[in-house]
Amino acid sequence: MSPLVSIAGLHVAFNGVPVLRGVDLALGKGEAVGLVGESGSGKSVTWLAALGLLPRHAKVSGSVRLDGRELLGAPAAELDLVRGGRVAMIFQDPASALNPVLTIRKQLCEALALHRDLQGEAVKAEAKRLLDLVGIPDAARRLSAYPHEFSGGQVQRIMIAMALAGNPDLLIADEPTTALDATIQAQILELLSAIRREMSMAMVLISHDLGVVAENCDRVAVMYAGRIVEQAPSNQLFADPVHPYAQGLIGALPPLDGPRRRLTAIPGTVPDPAHMPGGCAFAPRCAFAAEPCGLAAPRLAPIANDRTVACIRAEASRRALLGMAAE
Amino acid sequence: MSAPLVEVSAISRSYSMRSGMFGRATAVHAVDGVSLSIAKGETLGLVGESGSGKSTTGRIVLGLEPPDRGAVRFDGKPMAAPGTAAWRAQRARMQMIFQDPLGALDRRLPVATQIREPLDIHGLGTPAEREARVRELLRAVELTPAHGARYPGALSGGQRQRIVLARALATKPDFLVCDEPVSALDVSIQAQVVNLLCDLQAQLGLTLLFISHDLRVVRQISTIVAVMYLGRIVEIGSADDLFARPEHPYTQALVSASPAPGRRSAGRIVLAGDPPNPAARPQGCAFHPRCPRAIARCASEVPALSAVGGDRQVACHLVTGAETRDAA
Numbered sequence: 001m002s003p004l005v006s007i008a009g010l011h012v013a014f015n016g017v018p019v020l021r022g023v024d025l026a027l028g029k030g031e032a033v034g035l036v037g038e039s040g041s042g043k044s045v046t047w048l049a050a051l052g053l054l055p056r057h058a059k060v061s062g063s064v065r066l067d068g069r070e071l072l073g074a075p076a077a078e079l080d081l082v083r084g085g086r087v088a089m090i091f092q093d094p095a096s097a098l099n100p101v102l103t104i105r106k107q108l109c110e111a112l113a114l115h116r117d118l119q120g121e122a123v124k125a126e127a128k129r130l131l132d133l134v135g136i137p138d139a140a141r142r143l144s145a146y147p148h149e150f151s152g153g154q155v156q157r158i159m160i161a162m163a164l165a166g167n168p169d170l171l172i173a174d175e176p177t178t179a180l181d182a183t184i185q186a187q188i189l190e191l192l193s194a195i196r197r198e199m200s201m202a203m204v205l206i207s208h209d210l211g212v213v214a215e216n217c218d219r220v221a222v223m224y225a226g227r228i229v230e231q232a233p234s235n236q237l238f239a240d241p242v243h244p245y246a247q248g249l250i251g252a253l254p255p256l257d258g259p260r261r262r263l264t265a266i267p268g269t270v271p272d273p274a275h276m277p278g279g280c281a282f283a284p285r286c287a288f289a290a291e292p293c294g295l296a297a298p299r300l301a302p303i304a305n306d307r308t309v310a311c312i313r314a315e316a317s318r319r320a321l322l323g324m325a326a327e
Numbered sequence: 328m329s330a331p332l333v334e335v336s337a338i339s340r341s342y343s344m345r346s347g348m349f350g351r352a353t354a355v356h357a358v359d360g361v362s363l364s365i366a367k368g369e370t371l372g373l374v375g376e377s378g379s380g381k382s383t384t385g386r387i388v389l390g391l392e393p394p395d396r397g398a399v400r401f402d403g404k405p406m407a408a409p410g411t412a413a414w415r416a417q418r419a420r421m422q423m424i425f426q427d428p429l430g431a432l433d434r435r436l437p438v439a440t441q442i443r444e445p446l447d448i449h450g451l452g453t454p455a456e457r458e459a460r461v462r463e464l465l466r467a468v469e470l471t472p473a474h475g476a477r478y479p480g481a482l483s484g485g486q487r488q489r490i491v492l493a494r495a496l497a498t499k500p501d502f503l504v505c506d507e508p509v510s511a512l513d514v515s516i517q518a519q520v521v522n523l524l525c526d527l528q529a530q531l532g533l534t535l536l537f538i539s540h541d542l543r544v545v546r547q548i549s550t551i552v553a554v555m556y557l558g559r560i561v562e563i564g565s566a567d568d569l570f571a572r573p574e575h576p577y578t579q580a581l582v583s584a585s586p587a588p589g590r591r592s593a594g595r596i597v598l599a600g601d602p603p604n605p606a607a608r609p610q611g612c613a614f615h616p617r618c619p620r621a622i623a624r625c626a627s628e629v630p631a632l633s634a635v636g637g638d639r640q641v642a643c644h645l646v647t648g649a650e651t652r653d654a655a
C-alpha cells in the first residue's frame with residue numbers, strides 16, 4: 001500500500017543552525033502515529049515544515065509527499081488547499097489559534113467555505129453538526145459565542161471541530177491535551193479516537209506523554225536532536241525499546257502500580273543544536289557509547305518487520321543476525 | 328508513627344473574584360475545611376484538578392498567606408505572626424520550590440550568589456562558611472562550582488530546578504513544599520530531579536508536601552496522598568494503596584485517566600461534563616454533576632471525609648465503611 005504521507009531526508013535550519021537533520025517518516029491511510037521526544041527535538045518543526053508553515057528564514061530541504069505529490073516548494077495556492085483541507089493541524093497553543101474577536105460560527109464557517117463546496121444554510125448546518133460532533137452542549141446557541149466564553153476543554157473541542165471542517169485525511173495534533181486536566185484530557189483523546197474511527201482519518205499525535213501516545217497510536221516514532229531514532233508499533237516499543245534513548249525515556253517513567261523502583265534517569269542534557277556532537281547525537285549521554293559512535297551518525301535502518309532504529313549497536317546485532325541467517 | 332511536623336486543621340480560604348468588567352464579585356472558595364497532618368520525614372502528595380486549591384493549601388501551610396479560618400501548627404507550635412523574629416526563625420525551617428525554575432531565579436545574578444542568598448538573609452555563618460556551604464549544596468544537587476558561576480540562562484531546565492532546590496536547602500530546612508517542581512521538565516530530566524529529591528529526603532530526613540497533577544510522579548515520591556476536588560479533600564490514604572484501589576469516584580476517574588504504556592484504554596472511566604468551576608461550586612457533593620454514580624442525596628448533602636478502613640478516608644455517600652471496601 002502506498003503511504004498517505006511520506007517524509008524523506010527532511011532538513012530544516014534556522015540561521016545556519018540545523019534543527020532537523022534528516023527526518024524519514026511515512027504514514028499510511030487511517031493510521032495513527034505518535035511522535036515523542038525531548039523538548040526541542042523537532043517534533044513541531046517537522047510538521048510545520050511539511051505544511052510550509054515555517055517563517056521565511058527557515059531553510060528547508062528534502063521531500064514531503066502527500067499521495068505522491070511533492071509538497072515542499074509547491075505553489076502557495078496548492079498548499080492553502082492542502083492545509084485545513086486534506087491535512088489539518090491542531091496547534092500546541094490553542095488560545096493562539098482561535099481569533100478572540102470573532103464568534104465561533106464565523107470562524108467555523110470561514111473554514112467550511114474555504115474547503116468545502118457548501119453554500120448558505122448548508123454552511124451553518126454543517127457548523128452546528130461539527131460542534132455537536134465534538135460534544136459542545138447546546139451547539140446551535142453556542143455558535144454565536146466568542147472563544148473566551150468557553151472552558152479550556154471546550155476550546156480544545158472547538159479547535160478539533162475547526163480542524164475537521166475540511167474533512168481531512170490526516171490530522172496533525174500537536175500536544176492537543178497538554179494544558180488540560182487529566183480527566184478532561186481523557187475526554188478529548190476519547191473524542192479524537194472516536195472521530196478517527198468514524199472518518200477513517202490518519203493522525204499524527206505529538207506528545208511528550210508516552211502513556212498518551214502508547215494508548216492512542218498504532219505506531220510510535222521517537223525523535224532525538226532533529227532525527228528519528230526509533231520507530232516501531234506502540235506495544236513493541238514500550239515492551240522492548242531498542243535505541244538507548246528510547247530505553248531511557250521508558251525507564252524514566254515512574255510506574256503507577258507495582259513495586260516502586262529507582263527511576264533510570266538519562267544523565268546529562270540534550271545537545272545544543274549549534275554545537276551538535278559529530279557522529280551519534282546521543283553519544284554524550286549514552287551508557288553504551290563506544291568509539292565508532294563518534295565517527296558517523298547511525299542511519300535509521302530496519303531491525304524487524306515495521307521496526308527501524310538508528311543505533312550502531314542495533315546495526316551490529318542486525319548484521320550478526322543476518323550473518324547467521326546466511327550461513 | 329512519629330509526631331506530626333506539620334498539622335493543618337480545617338483551614339479555609341476564599342478570594343473574591345469579579346466576573347466580567349461589571350459583574351458582581353463572587354467568592355471563590357479556594358480551600359474549604361482542609362485538614363492534613365504530615366509526620367517527620369514523610370512525604371504527603373497533593374493531587375487534583377487545576378483550581379482545586381493545591382497551591383493555596385501549600386501557601387497557607389508555609390505561612391505565606393493566612394487562612395480565613397482554621398490553623399496550621401509547625402513542630403507543635405502555632406505559626407508565628409508574620410514579620411516577627413519567631414516567624415523568621417520558623418520560616419528558615421521551611422522552604423518552597425515552584426514549578427517555573429526560571430521565574431524563581433534572578434536572570435542577572437550568578438546562580439551561586441542566589442544559592443547563598445538565604446544564608447545572607449538569615450545571617451547564617453561567616454562569609455567563608457557560607458561559601459563552603461554553597462559548594463556543598465552544589466555538590467548535593469550534583470552540580471559543580473563551574474555551574475555555580477553561570478547565570479540561569481546558561482543552564483538547562485533540569486539544572487535550574489536543581490539550583491532552586493539547592494537554594495531551598497541552604498538554610499537546612501526541615502520542611503519543603505514543592506509545587507509542581509518537575510512539571511516543566513522533560514521526562515528524562517524529570518527523572519533526574521525526582522531521584523535527587525528522593526535521595527536528599529532520605530539523607531536529610533526532610534518532610535515534604537509535594538504538589539503535582541502527575542499521579543506517577545506523586546506516587547514515586549509520596550508516602551501518603553491526598554486528592555483534592557474544588558477546595559476539599561475527597562480522599563486520602565497511603566500512596567500505593569490509594570492508586571491501586573481508589574475508592575472515591577473522582578479518584579477512580581483520575582487514576583483511570585492516567586495512561587499507561589502497555590495498557591489499552593478499554594474500560595477507562597471517561598467523565599462526561601465540563602471541568603469544575605471554582606467560582607460556581609455545585610451544592611452537595613461538588614463532584615455530583617460529573618459523577619457516574621451520583622444519587623439524589625449527592626446534590627444536596629455534602630459528604631464528610633470519613634475513615635473507611637485501613638488508613639483510608641473518603642468523602643462520598645456511597646463509600647462508607649469496611650463492608651464497601653471488602654466488596655470492591
Ligand SMILES: Nc1ncnc2c1ncn2[C@@H]1O[C@H](COP(=O)(O)OP(=O)(O)OP(=O)(O)O)[C@@H](O)[C@H]1O
Nearest residue numbers: 014019038039040041042043044045046055208273
Ligand atoms: N521559528 C524558529 N526560529 C528559530 N528556531 C526555531 C524556530 N522554531 C523552532 N526552532 C528551534 O527548532 C528546534 C526544534 O523545535 P520544535 O518546536 O520542533 O521542538 P519540539 O520537539 O516540538 O519541542 P516541544 O516538545 O518543546 O514542543 C528547537 O531548537 C527550536 O528552538
Ligand SMILES: Nc1ncnc2c1ncn2[C@@H]1O[C@H](COP(=O)(O)OP(=O)(O)OP(=O)(O)O)[C@@H](O)[C@H]1O
Nearest residue numbers: 342343355357376377378379380381382383384605
Ligand atoms: N490570589 C488569588 N486571588 C483570587 N483567586 C485566587 C487566588 N489564588 C487562587 N485563586 C483561586 O483559587 C482557586 C484555587 O487555586 P489554586 O492555585 O490553589 O489551585 P491549584 O489546585 O493549585 O491549581 P493548579 O493545578 O492550576 O495550579 C482557583 O479558582 C484560583 O483561581
Ligand code: SF4
Nearest residue numbers: 280283286293311312
Ligand atoms: S549509536 Fe552509540 S552512542 Fe548512539 S545510541 Fe547507539 S550505542 Fe549509543
Ligand code: SF4
Nearest residue numbers: 612615618625643644
Ligand atoms: S457523594 Fe455522590 S456525587 Fe459525590 S462522589 Fe460520592 S456518589 Fe459521586
Ligand SMILES: [Mg+2]
Nearest residue numbers: 043044045092
Ligand atoms: Mg513542539
Ligand SMILES: [Mg+2]
Nearest residue numbers: 381382383506
Ligand atoms: Mg497550583
